[in-house]
Amino acid sequence: MFKPTVGPIIGHTTTNHARIFLRGETQDDALVFAGIRYRPVGDERWTKGLFTKLSTLRDMSDVIALNDLSEDTAYEYQAGWISPMSPVHTVETVQELPLQWPREIYRFRTQSSKVTRPRAYIIGSCRYLRMTAGKPSSPLRGDRIFDSIKKLVDQADPPISATLMTGDQIYVDDLNIIAPDREYNEILSKYRAAFSQPNICKLMAGTPTYMILDDHEIEDNWPANASKSDDELYRNAMNAYELYQASHSPAHELYDNGLVNRSRLEHYWYPLSEGDIEWFVTDSRTRRTLSADDRRILDEEQEQVLLKWLVNSPARVKFVVTSVMFYPDRKSHGDDAWKAFPEQRLRLLETIRTHRIKNVIFVSGDVHGSLTSRLTHSEDLDFDIHTIVSSPLCNSKLLPYASESTFILDQPLAQTAAGDYRHELTSKVVSQDNFAHVVVEAQEIRVNYHDRDGNLLQTIDIPLR
Known part of the structure; x- marks a missing residue:
């Protein structure tokens, strides 16, 4: 997998949800997918990758939503894009590939619902x-x-x-x-x-x-x-x-x-x-x-x-x-x-x-x-x-x-x-x-x-x- 050409950008984040923007690159007429995998800081096991198919209609960019997160919790994630050799891949089948993710690890934190916190x-x-x-x-x-x-x-x-x-x-x-x-x-x-x-x-x-x-x-x-x-x-x-x-x-x-x-x-x-x-x-x-x-x-x-x-x-x-x-x-x-x-x-x-x-x-x-x-x-x-x-x-x-x-x-x-x-x-x-x-x-x-x-x-x- 390759590093995003733009991003990742952490967007709207709540106590249990986060949106991450990233962009890949065109590869002639080949399929291109962008993906993210994440885990709570301290965990060793990554989640299965979440993928989206990129299109020139969106300038090879998209937003991936992370759901069911834990409140007030630090997460780390990796992000990248890939153009698989097979022209029949889908966002589901790409998840099963033995991917080499980019080395960069990013971190973000979900919100706390406590009203007294500065x-x-x-x-x-x-x-x-x-x-x-x-x-x-x-x-x-x-x-x-x-x-x-x-x-x-x-x-x-x-x-x-x-x-x-x-x-x-x-x-x-x-x-x-x-x-x-x-x-x-x-x-x-x-x-x-x-x-x-x-x-x-x-x-x-x-x-x-x-x-x-x-x-x-x-x-x-x-x-x-x-x-x-x-x-x-x-x-x-x-x-x-x-x-x-x-x-x-x-x-x-x-x-x-x-x-x-x-x-x-x-x-x-x-x-x-x-x-x-x-x-x-x-x-x-x-x-x-x-x-x-x-x-x-x-x-x-x-x-x-x-x-x-x-x-x-x-x-x-x-x-x-x-x-x-x-x-x-x-x-x-x-x-x-x-x-x-x-x-x-x-x-x-x-x-x-x-x-x-x-x-x-x-x-x-x-x-x-x-x-x-x-x-x-x-x-x-x-x-x-x-x-x-x-x-x-x-x-x-x-x-x-x-x-x-x-x-x-x-x-x-x-x-x-x-x-x-x-x-x-x-x-x-x-x-x-x-x-x-x-x-x-x-x-x-x-x-x-x-x-x-x-x-x-x-x-x-x-x-x-």
């Missing part, structure tokens, strides 16, 4: 890996920060439960003026390059990774900049996104037999939970309505599901991921974020305030700067929400970093008859490549920002109520 997460966005003639022109620079993240993950206490990548994992539109990529194979090559660099491979092979797209998975400021000629670009970009980012996410449901439902996705947003912490990962990019009479950054169905989740979820802490900033607003170029959809933003805020929902944290990236901020209400002293912004993982020399002067901080976010929504920074604005290490404890959320070498830049404590 949890920790890595949050990041915007990883620019400039492509020239189909190859990354500075791969070491684009992959450098993931070595620092992996070292932190290996030493973290409490252990890192997941990595949240909140947008712009690739830049389809890098070098957009000179040589824009629009063809499906060109976009696929960017995913292969971005997700096969050595350090990000090591991180994603052992830490559950959750992703959501932003504009650069399609085109800068999508869909505001879309033209009639972009229909094919959008279709190609979304097909590639579904293969490499959405395929291992909770957006895909499971069949009763434990296999991942491969039918076309109805939406990209999804909820996930761990103990008494829940996340709602929104799609704030592909379901926008830009008409003047009903502007929406989230489509109506998604908004209603999100509002019901906010009101009805019993979670102690609720993270809402939105790839573009919920607040504060930017002085310029803010029309690509929630600033341009004030009515819908106010509906969310009023729901949180009037239902007295506590410990709501908005998580985002996009702006190439990192910060935390607090939002309060002039007449309702019980209202209090926070935002955590983490961006970028790797910036381009062509793009500026955000600074404190980037944001509107001297006026209310929104003014209503019931009072004003007022915000303030609770951190310095980080204007360099960085990532966030977020720890949820009993009384507070601790946000640690680290630079690309892993050095601690600042720590912010957000009290929980």
Whole structure:
């Protein structure tokens, strides 16, 4: 068997289930299968291999689901692909072959259902890996920060439960003026390059990774900049996104037999939970309505599901991921974020305030700067929400970093008859490549920002109520 050409990537993981993405390679017209075998750490016997048949329709990639796992248990696994000589093999018959598995052994851990346990997460966005003639022109620079993240993950206490990548994992539109990529194979090559660099491979092979797209998975400021000629670009970009980012996410449901439902996705947003912490990962990019009479950054169905989740979820802490900033607003170029959809933003805020929902944290990236901020209400002293912004993982020399002067901080976010929504920074604005290490404890959320070498830049404590 051969090592995966991309992956393995540990995706959605629960107390008893894990999804693993991997890619093989075409072998002329021969059959190709990808497989995984696993065992609890400490056991000597591997499970029988789980295999899937690979197809060029999915760029020789697939997701294998591991089911009936034990809670809060460390597992190790091997992954690879094979093209058997016989043209009549199936996923069942390949299991019986005397295979030589790749030597690499990867590890992951299932969730614990204990609600009192501290949890920790890595949050990041915007990883620019400039492509020239189909190859990354500075791969070491684009992959450098993931070595620092992996070292932190290996030493973290409490252990890192997941990595949240909140947008712009690739830049389809890098070098957009000179040589824009629009063809499906060109976009696929960017995913292969971005997700096969050595350090990000090591991180994603052992830490559950959750992703959501932003504009650069399609085109800068999508869909505001879309033209009639972009229909094919959008279709190609979304097909590639579904293969490499959405395929291992909770957006895909499971069949009763434990296999991942491969039918076309109805939406990209999804909820996930761990103990008494829940996340709602929104799609704030592909379901926008830009008409003047009903502007929406989230489509109506998604908004209603999100509002019901906010009101009805019993979670102690609720993270809402939105790839573009919920607040504060930017002085310029803010029309690509929630600033341009004030009515819908106010509906969310009023729901949180009037239902007295506590410990709501908005998580985002996009702006190439990192910060935390607090939002309060002039007449309702019980209202209090926070935002955590983490961006970028790797910036381009062509793009500026955000600074404190980037944001509107001297006026209310929104003014209503019931009072004003007022915000303030609770951190310095980080204007360099960085990532966030977020720890949820009993009384507070601790946000640690680290630079690309892993050095601690600042720590912010957000009290929980």
